[in-house]
Structure formats: structure tokens, C-alpha cells
Amino acid sequence: MRRMTARPANAHQARLLRLLRDGGPNSRAQLGDQVDLSRSKLAVEVDRLLETRLVVADGLAASRGGRRSHNVRLNPHLRFLGVDIGATSVDVAVTNAELEILGHINQPMDVREGPVAVFEQVLAMAAKLKASGLAEGFDGAGIGVPGPVRFPEGVPVAPPIMPGWDGFPVREALSQELGCPVMVDNDVNLMAMGEQHAGVARTVADFLCVKIGTGIGCGIVVGGEVYRGTTGSAGDIGHIQAVPDGRPCACGNRGCLEAHFSGAALARDATEAAQQRLSAELASRLEANGTLSAVDVAAAAAAGDATALDLIREGGNRTGQVIAGLVSFFNPGLVVIGGGVTGLGHTLLAAIRTQVYRQSLPLATGNLPIVLGELGPTAGVIGAARLISDHLFSPA
Amino acid sequence: MRRMTARPANAHQARLLRLLRDGGPNSRAQLGDQVDLSRSKLAVEVDRLLETRLVVADGLAASRGGRRSHNVRLNPHLRFLGVDIGATSVDVAVTNAELEILGHINQPMDVREGPVAVFEQVLAMAAKLKASGLAEGFDGAGIGVPGPVRFPEGVPVAPPIMPGWDGFPVREALSQELGCPVMVDNDVNLMAMGEQHAGVARTVADFLCVKIGTGIGCGIVVGGEVYRGTTGSAGDIGHIQAVPDGRPCACGNRGCLEAHFSGAALARDATEAAQQRLSAELASRLEANGTLSAVDVAAAAAAGDATALDLIREGGNRTGQVIAGLVSFFNPGLVVIGGGVTGLGHTLLAAIRTQVYRQSLPLATGNLPIVLGELGPTAGVIGAARLISDHLFSPA
DNA sequence: CTACTTTTTCCACTCACAGGACAAAGGTGT
DNA sequence: ACACCTTTGTCCTGTGAGTGGAAAAAGTAG
Numbered sequence: 001m002r003r004m005t006a007r008p009a010n011a012h013q014a015r016l017l018r019l020l021r022d023g024g025p026n027s028r029a030q031l032g033d034q035v036d037l038s039r040s041k042l043a044v045e046v047d048r049l050l051e052t053r054l055v056v057a058d059g060l061a062a063s064r065g066g067r068r069s070h071n072v073r074l075n076p077h078l079r080f081l082g083v084d085i086g087a088t089s090v091d092v093a094v095t096n097a098e099l100e101i102l103g104h105i106n107q108p109m110d111v112r113e114g115p116v117a118v119f120e121q122v123l124a125m126a127a128k129l130k131a132s133g134l135a136e137g138f139d140g141a142g143i144g145v146p147g148p149v150r151f152p153e154g155v156p157v158a159p160p161i162m163p164g165w166d167g168f169p170v171r172e173a174l175s176q177e178l179g180c181p182v183m184v185d186n187d188v189n190l191m192a193m194g195e196q197h198a199g200v201a202r203t204v205a206d207f208l209c210v211k212i213g214t215g216i217g218c219g220i221v222v223g224g225e226v227y228r229g230t231t232g233s234a235g236d237i238g239h240i241q242a243v244p245d246g247r248p249c250a251c252g253n254r255g256c257l258e259a260h261f262s263g264a265a266l267a268r269d270a271t272e273a274a275q276q277r278l279s280a281e282l283a284s285r286l287e288a289n290g291t292l293s294a295v296d297v298a299a300a301a302a303a304g305d306a307t308a309l310d311l312i313r314e315g316g317n318r319t320g321q322v323i324a325g326l327v328s329f330f331n332p333g334l335v336v337i338g339g340g341v342t343g344l345g346h347t348l349l350a351a352i353r354t355q356v357y358r359q360s361l362p363l364a365t366g367n368l369p370i371v372l373g374e375l376g377p378t379a380g381v382i383g384a385a386r387l388i389s390d391h392l393f394s395p396a
Numbered sequence: 397m398r399r400m401t402a403r404p405a406n407a408h409q410a411r412l413l414r415l416l417r418d419g420g421p422n423s424r425a426q427l428g429d430q431v432d433l434s435r436s437k438l439a440v441e442v443d444r445l446l447e448t449r450l451v452v453a454d455g456l457a458a459s460r461g462g463r464r465s466h467n468v469r470l471n472p473h474l475r476f477l478g479v480d481i482g483a484t485s486v487d488v489a490v491t492n493a494e495l496e497i498l499g500h501i502n503q504p505m506d507v508r509e510g511p512v513a514v515f516e517q518v519l520a521m522a523a524k525l526k527a528s529g530l531a532e533g534f535d536g537a538g539i540g541v542p543g544p545v546r547f548p549e550g551v552p553v554a555p556p557i558m559p560g561w562d563g564f565p566v567r568e569a570l571s572q573e574l575g576c577p578v579m580v581d582n583d584v585n586l587m588a589m590g591e592q593h594a595g596v597a598r599t600v601a602d603f604l605c606v607k608i609g610t611g612i613g614c615g616i617v618v619g620g621e622v623y624r625g626t627t628g629s630a631g632d633i634g635h636i637q638a639v640p641d642g643r644p645c646a647c648g649n650r651g652c653l654e655a656h657f658s659g660a661a662l663a664r665d666a667t668e669a670a671q672q673r674l675s676a677e678l679a680s681r682l683e684a685n686g687t688l689s690a691v692d693v694a695a696a697a698a699a700g701d702a703t704a705l706d707l708i709r710e711g712g713n714r715t716g717q718v719i720a721g722l723v724s725f726f727n728p729g730l731v732v733i734g735g736g737v738t739g740l741g742h743t744l745l746a747a748i749r750t751q752v753y754r755q756s757l758p759l760a761t762g763n764l765p766i767v768l769g770e771l772g773p774t775a776g777v778i779g780a781a782r783l784i785s786d787h788l789f790s791p792a
Numbered sequence: 793c794t795a796c797t798t799t800t801t802c803c804a805c806t807c808a809c810a811g812g813a814c815a816a817a818g819g820t821g822t
Numbered sequence: 823a824c825a826c827c828t829t830t831g832t833c834c835t836g837t838g839a840g841t842g843g844a845a846a847a848a849g850t851a852g
Contacts, residue, residue, distance in 0.1 A: 029830060029831090032830095037809085037810095039810095039811090039831075039832090040809075040832080040834090041809055043832075044809095063829090064829065065818085065820095066818060066827085066828035066830065067817040067819085067828075067829045067830045067831080068830080069829080069831085070831095148759055157759065158758070160757075206625065206626055218725065220726075222618050227618060229602065229727025230727050231727055231760065231762070231763075233724075233759045233760050234725065235725065235727075236725070236727070236759075236760065237721075237725050239724060239757055240720075240721040241717065251757065253754070321637065324636075328629075328636050329614065329630065329636070329725070329726075330616075330625060330725075331624075331625025331626050331627055331628070331630035331632070333626035358649070359637055360635070361556075361629065363544055363553065363627055366627070424799080425799060425800090428799095434840065434841050434842065435800075435801090435842090436802080436840080437839080459798090459850075460797090461849085461850065462796085462797035462799065463797075463798045463848040464798085464848070464849055465799060465800085466799095
């Protein structure tokens, strides 16, 4: 099949496409209930969308008491590629136009090998998904990278953990390779968009999405839109000082949140504890694998290991302190915790909640849910698909 | 004169009114250069505005080489009332529709006397301005209060320093008394709007405005619009923990920024230092007045008093630490420092800058100006006038 | 005074859209 | 099976917003 290249011709069409994306197949009448257009106007626009083949007929709709209506839906052959590049692994997924995941691959990887090597791997993964019959090509792709991005151009800027990526034209290069439109954003922002689209944040306009993985970042959503800041580095909370004169951090300062709690810090602390024989559980795991990661700490904690639990609680407290400050400042309607360390589960969440509810003022915390992300590792790729679909489903 | 009650009939008219507000008298042709409307359409809308008397003719425009054009301007009889209620004083000002201050009164006051007493005083001040011939009535009023506000209703909610104001229908009551539309907001947000309209933030879309007065708050502007948070308490940074296990704060926690640095904290620390004879300068001032305030500390510092300078520097460091975190999180294009303690001037600013530039990442601080507000005590009332004019100059 | 600019007014034309009339297609009750 | 109601889809005309060209009006420059 030749790929779709059509785009909505006006704001009405864009609106309809998004409704079909978020609400699945719909009859013209149902669409009419949502858009405040006259029936005639609506019919014209739907017909034009059918002509472009972005939208296709989809059988009869359920009866609402009178003449039955014919459903329309987004073309089921449309395919989006969602790519979530982490520090140590990549997720690549294929979705349909309704952003349902049709196939998903995760592979270990090292961003530090540079953009060329990484994208070679990503393209191979995409090819594998194609080969398995899920897609014949892609109509758009969203890419998440673990660092700040100059959003309009789709170019990473001065990413601390990705030497070699600074200024690399990710958007242009991938658009060339894939032969489709591409949008690039920070991985944390994509996670926020994912949870907003299909996760816990569906109904909230203003929220924070804290991702604790190898590093720590925070997606900021204002009025339903991701806020990226003046230079695209908004949400970079990993280097906020959490402990005065604390641990030295790679950034040159001391006491950064990331230096005290993150996937990397947790692995280091756990290894230390194991070597000092503070925890039999961790020590035996260290011997077995040669190294420890956040997963081991989670397992040890689940087995009731006191040292592991302490590590999690301590980290949660630090994180909670920082989040408490952000809550006072930003007054969000929801805080989502996600990323690799969500495996630490309720222990972590409880520690964070305790700090936030204790330190922030009642008016800000009164009705503030603090919850774990619902989508786990798929949040990023769903967010990526959402990013490109928002772009494509907007007036040209 | 009867007050204007007309409102713009559509978005074009609203746009034109704001252009005339921000740019002063303009010819039709100049307006046409700014709005992307056909000449005919523009002429129609301007004529309708002239009919409503919101806009009036204003002589010939400067020649641009051909036929000279007739200027139009906002009706010079329009009057807005700007009220900025602080913890210990009120500012009341009258502006024209271009938000130029025509008269301004400041009086000491105590918010804790409750809304009825305070508004009695405010109305008396407004009457005084009227009596001096500056206004025959008001076409709108903006009110700033030192606490969180449920913005759509114009009602303070759970304001810590304003017992007795919780739930008081400020907007409705004043609208009744003044006989004109009223909008209510947090005083810090108004300061931000003031600096945005006529001060240092004229060209910046995303910025923070930190007000250090009796308490500490922060106005947040996102994409040119004030962000108020889910419950209207966004920017409430006074109770972010600045010092672990620090001074006890009125809010029940310890180490809040406000407990360590604010007008109140500074006065207390200065008094302590004077009593302990650490500073001759402060001691003599304490003897002379019986009490010390931020103004005394500023004067002592200006005279070279080491203790006063230390107090300022220490406070600036604490504030700078908190701001550094906010800068990492929010990635603003500008940070404005304002409020009562701006009298502390460059010593304070230097301390804040040092902390922010040291603690935040280069990408966020690279091109980040941190400056004192330009408008001083008029920022609040200008912001108040701006608030109500934004409301009135929007489609009905 | 002439040539050129700029501004303003006038007018015909396009276009988006609303909303009513009507037809089509289904349910519901007798 | 039939009449009647409801919902849905289509057609068509009216309306108001807005565009853009032509020409008049009112200047400036030489």
C-alpha cells in the first residue's frame, strides 16, 4: 500500500480526526453531538475525509432508536511508529491510528554509542516489526530521547548523558530514512503524553509526570499541553539540590536529587550495602549476577529485606521533598510517578506521599492524587505515537 | 458622564481595543498593518467601535508619505481602578484605558481587620481619587489580595495570612459597591502582569516573578498567560523547605523559605542582631524607632553595616537556592525579583544570581536574565488595571 | 501644476455555514 | 401487517463575514 500523505484541510477536519482517534469508530450523528457543527457542514467534512482515505466506512452503528447510521473510523491501515530511547534500552512499537499498540519490542542499548549506531538499531527493530506483517510502512513516527530537545527543529541540545548527540538532526535524518513525518521530544514529555492519552491522567488538565529511571525528569502539562520551557529543558529536576553538601554529582555540584536517588544511584548504593554485608539478600544477588540494579533492589524489598526497603524509603523521601516543592510551586491536579523504578511500587509511593502531604500546604495537597503510572514501559511509545498524531491531525 | 458599558462584539474588536491600549493612538492604516484584516473589514469594525464610544477620533496621524490618516484612540474618559492589597498596606490607583496611572495613593492597613474594614478604607481611597477630579466613575476594577483566589469567582480561599477573608465574595461585593465589573487575583500574579505590561517582562512569554514582601510568592507566566494552578495556589513558594530542620514557621513546618527570609523574618533577625549588639547601626535605629523593618536593614546595608549586609546575603542565598530549583524545573526566559525588599537592591540580587547560576544547569541559565522589577510599588496596580482591561477587552 | 503615494470608501463577489424541508431508514405499538 | 414516531442523511437556499479591486480623496515631492 502507498502510504497516506493526506492531511486535514481545516480545523474541523483536524478536530474530527482527533475525535476518531480518541473515541474509535463513530457515526456521523455521534460526531455531530461532539463538534457543534450543522449536520450539513459535518457531512461535507466527513465526505472530504473519506475522499482522502484518512477515514473509511465501518459498517452500521448501533441503533439509537431511529434510522441506523453508518460508522466511520480512521483508516485501519494507518501506522505510527513510536520510539522511546532510554539511557540503556530502546522501546519501539507500531500503533494504528487509534494509537493502539500492535507490536512492541524492547532491546538493551547504550545511548553513548551515538546517534548513528542507535538509529541503525532502531531502524532494524522497525524493519523487524514490518517484517512480522504489522505494517507495510509508516505514516509518521514519534521519537523520544533522554535529554533536552529543541522541539521545533527536533534536535537534541547539550544532552548531558548523550555525548555525540548534541545538534544531531534527529528529526530530519529519521524522516529521510523512514520516508514519513517525524517529531522528536524528550522521553519524559512523551511519558506524560502517554499517561494523558491512555493512562491515569486522561481527565486532568494540569499535572506533573515524574520519571525515575537512570536519571530523573519531570513532564509538565499545562492546560492539556506539554510545557517545554524557553530552551526545551523544563522539567529537568534531576539536578535540583536535595541534600545540602550531599553526594557529588556528575554535573559538578553536590547533593543533586539524581545523585541520591535514581536507577544509577540505587544500583550503586545497593552494591555498597552488599559489599559491606549489610544485607544477605543483596549480597547473594550480587554474587549471582556480578552486578546489582534497581530490579534487584525491588526483588529484595519484595522479599522483605530491610536494607533494600530502607534504600527505597530514603530515596522516596528525597524525591518526595523535591516533589513537595514542585507541588507548592505548580499546584498540579495530579502527580504521576513512572519510569524504571516503579517496580519499587508501594514502598516508594508511600514515602513520596508522606513527604508531599507533610510539606506542602493543604490547599495544594487537599485533593491531590499521587499515583503510579498506569502504562509502564508502553507510556513512552504511546506518547510518541500521540505526539506525531497530534502533529499530523492538525491543520496543514 | 455615564460610564461606558459597551463591550467588544467580536474577537476583532477585542484585538483592536488591546492594540490601542498597548500602543496608544493609532491610525486605521497602522492598525491594519498589525491585524491581518482587509481594509474594508477593518474600517467597519473601527466604525462600530466609534459608535460604542469605546474608541474616539483623535486628530491627524503623522504623515507616512501620502494622504494623512485620522488617528483613533481609546476613549480618554475611561477609568480603571487598580487596588493592591498587601499584608500591611494598600495601594489604590486610577488609570485611563491605556493603563497609565493618573493618581496613586498608598496607605498603611492591616488585612487582619477583615474584608469589611479593608474595603471601607479602599472605597474611601477611591472616593478621594474621584474627588480630586481624576475620575467621575470607574469602568472596571482589578483587585489584588495577598493569598490564593478561586479566580473565576473572585473569592479568596483559605488564605493563611488573612483570617476572615476565606470565602468572602470580594468580586461580587465590590462590583456592587463600585457599580462596575471587578476581577480579583493574587497580588503576586498582578505584579507579574504589571511587569509584563509595562515593565521588564514586556517581550518574554515564559517567566517567573518572585515577590518578596511580608511573605514570598511567585507569579508564573506561561505563554504570556498567568498560570494559577488547579486550586489557584500556584506560585506559593514561601513554604518550600529551604533549610532542613530550620526555623519553625507559622505553617507548622520547619525551614520554610518564608521563615528564613521575608520582610517579617528580616525584621525579626535584624532586631535580634541589634539586641545582641552585633551591629551598632541597627541598634541605634532600633532605639530611635522602637522597631526595625526591612527598610532599616536596607539603610544600614547602604551605610556599609556588615551585619545588615550579611543578613541580606544569607537571605539572598536561601532565596537563590529555591529559585535555582524552580529555574531547573520551569526553564523560564526571565526571572523578575520584586516586592518590598527590592530596596535591598544589588546585594540581594547578586546573592540570588550567584546561587542560581551555580546550581542550575547551563542550558537553563545560559541566557537567563535575573533582574529587579522595574515598576516598584506600581507593578501591582498596573497589573490590576491590566487584569480588568483584559477581561473587558475580550469578546462578550 | 503634475506625478506619485497613501488612505479611505464603495461595491461586487466568494465562501462558510446554518437551518429548514424533505426523503430514507429504522424502531414501536396496536 | 400497518400506521406512526424517531433518527439520520441530503438538498437547497439565505445570510453574514470577509476579500479584493476600482476609484475617489487627500496628501507629499518636485
